Amino acid sequence: MKKFNNNGSIIIMGGGLAGLAAGYELSRAKKRVLIIEKWDDVGGLARTLEVNGFRFDTGPHRWYTKSNMVNDWMLKILGDEVIKVPRLTRIYFDNRFFFYPIKLMNALTGIGIITACRAVIDYIFARFRARLLKPHLLTMEDGYINQFGKTLYETFFKRYSEKLWGQDCKQISIDWVGQRTRGLNILTILKDTFFKSKDVVSLVDEFSYPKKGIGRLAEKLVIEIKKRGGEIITSAEVNEINVIKNKISSIGFKKNGQKTLVKGQQFISSIPIDDFVKLINPKIDKKIIHLAQKLQYRDELQVALFVKKTHITADTWIYVHPKTIPFMRVMEMDNWSDDLSPVGTTTLVFEVACNIGDNMWKKSDTEVIKMISDSYINEFKLINKNDIIGGFVHRVPKEYPVYHIGYKEDTDIIKKHLSGLSNIQLVGRNGTFRYNNMDHSVEMGLYAAWNILKNKKMYEIESINIEREYLEEKKIENIEDFSLEEND
Ligand SMILES: Cc1cc2nc3c(=O)[nH]c(=O)nc-3n(C[C@H](O)[C@H](O)[C@H](O)COP(=O)(O)OP(=O)(O)OC[C@H]3O[C@@H](n4cnc5c(N)ncnc54)[C@H](O)[C@@H]3O)c2cc1C
Structure with a gap:
């Protein structure tokens, strides 16, 4: 097994927005940061993929937050890349739009x-x-x-x-x-x-958006983290979390079949909480493992169709209700930004909810693209076959945490147990099993980083994205500034 020369650093598991936000804050404060990401690229659920010159998001992602602090933080990262997008979203059923x-x-x-x-x-x-x-x-x-x-x-x-x-x-x-x-x-x-x-919240009808796609936020964070000496390893799956005396001592990850062990002082995890529990070595209480195994997720196929037409509808996205239509939502990228598709074209992104291993998930990409094209053409009659110049399928496991009845009690017990480990903070959507939006995940990442920098748990990660937060708007007015640089 390879050993990683990384003593004294902070290890972040998962390179979605929560992990990257934490990595950015820590690297700004000159801490050694290592981010380990399972996929071939960072951004997690909020990515912009690029295929043959078409940029498209992994599902509709509008930036909206009630927290000025988080909003200012995002603007600091993205600057003048941010545009305002007018929102039109409709529901389609019984052959009508609402x-x-x-x-x-x-x-x-x-x-x-x-x-x-x-x-x-x-x-x-x-x-x-x-x-x-x-x-x-x-x-x-x-x-x-x-x-x-x-x-x-x-x-x-x-x-x-x-x-x-x-x-x-x-x-x-x-x-x-x-x-x-x-x-x-x-x-x-x-x-x-x-x-x-x-x-x-749900009535916001204009939102902020990076003109080159939502994935720009992750892309910019990577640039900033690397500029400050932080390290990001992609296509690397954390597959063991070693504990000695109530502290994580090291984690193992696998990349290209090669196992690597890396030690750290502090750890932040945004990987799904059930996976986290499963990976702890030595094994923890069976009851906790059992509760973690009860947690469910909904997976998704995201199907992009590249189309030789623009503004097929005026919608940013449409919710599609009939069960006879396989997709539940469709978004049209040129209604988000002109900078995403080659001139005279657009990308339609369809979401098909399913479970890993079911008949939908098992379909080949070619079958899925044909199914979605036929269904969209026949139902909406807005484009024809010749307009479609390509397609792409992005498969996303664990897209939505499912709140089963009793999930809160179960996750509370799991989290209480894990709080016995003194040098780990759980953040993010699946990391905390919370139905987070991007701003919530970013805020969790910031809190985790600031707790490390303050050397005590001052910021309550679990207070984010609960009802209370919306009552106590503008809880934290200013971004903590631990930066040691003069011009940041
Ligand atoms: C279809 C869709 C639409 C959405 N729309 C909006 C919206 O309009 N507005 C909004 O604000 N939010 C929206 N969201 C929510 C937003 O995408 C998420 O809240 C946010 O991206 C979550 O970031 P995260 O870092 O918490 O989690 P993730 O993005 O899930 O990041 C976790 C990372 O951990 C990695 N990982 C998992 N296991 C391992 C392992 N063993 N080893 C290493 N890495 C691992 C994953 O690959 C992933 O990259 C939407 C989400 C979806 C799915």
Whole structure:
């Protein structure tokens, strides 16, 4: 086994935005940093791939944050690369398009007078029930019905959610609804309809975006980290985490079949928490391993079609509800930025939710591209076969953490157990098993780095991306500056 000459450094597992944000902050403060990333490139879930001159994102990624600190941090990295993109997102079902976030008049007129009346009655009933009975809400279904009433739930949320998760909404925890539609209720929709309110997360209708694709954030961080002497190893999978006396002493990773062992003082992990638990050596309590094994994820195929047309629709992305259509969302890259596709062309990116090993996942790339092209052409009739000049399939394991009922209790126990290890911090979306957006993952990475630099756990990573954060807006106003450089 190879040994890595890396004593005294900080080891970061996973080169997504959380790991890179931490690496950037630490390298700015002249710390020795080593980032180990399993994929052939960094960026994790927020990448921009380039194929034959077409740049396209790994799913629609709009930058939005309630934290000025995180926003300033992002602007510092990307500078004048950032543009403002107007958002148009719609829902497609029953051969019709509806605005998303829901616009009341559009929704009620679109679903027909009888369903609309039922929706209003159901909504009033749900609100009274919520106020008077204060029902115990457990599942995603409970959450949506409580917020919107049964008819709106069945019309606008149930089908899509079940397509995304591949499970009944009764099997998924209400927490997902809380995070996803935080603050979005009929009152805010009414306000939006009549007064164009802009104060709610899901109603943001313009967002920041790097004109060369969301992956620029990761690309720029890599440049900055390397400039300061940080090291990033890609195509390297962490496959053991060695513990001595409640401290991680070293980790092992595999690259090109070669195993390497590397020691470190401090560790940050953004790799999935269940993998982390599994890799600890010597093995930890079976009960914890069992809880980790219970955690589920939804995987995804992302299918890019390169098309000899521009602005096929005006949408940044469209949610596609019918189960008969294999993809659940389609985004059109030239509605995000003109700098992503060769002149006269665009890329459509389709998301197909599935589970590793199922029939969809097992299809060959050629089969998947044909299936998606046929389906899009036949259903929407906006392009024809001759317009398509190429395709590409990106397979993403562990795209969405699934909040099974009881997941919170399970992950709390796992995290409590892992908190017994004194030199590791868990960050990131799958690292903390939190439905993070990019800003949350960045903030977690920053907190982890600052904790190391302050030499104590001052910043509470677990406080990020929970309801409380949205109430205590602008918690931290300034970026911590540990930089030893004069002009950064
Ligand atoms: C389709 C989609 C759309 C999204 N849209 C938005 C949006 O509009 N706005 C927004 O703010 N956020 C959005 N997000 C969320 C955003 O992408 C994530 O929150 C963010 O990218 C997560 O970063 P991370 O570093 O926490 O995790 P990840 O990106 O998952 O990074 C973890 C890294 O660890 C690596 N890894 C795993 N196991 C190992 C191992 N054993 N050894 C070494 N490396 C390992 C992985 O390869 C990965 O690169 C979206 C996500 C998806 C999937």
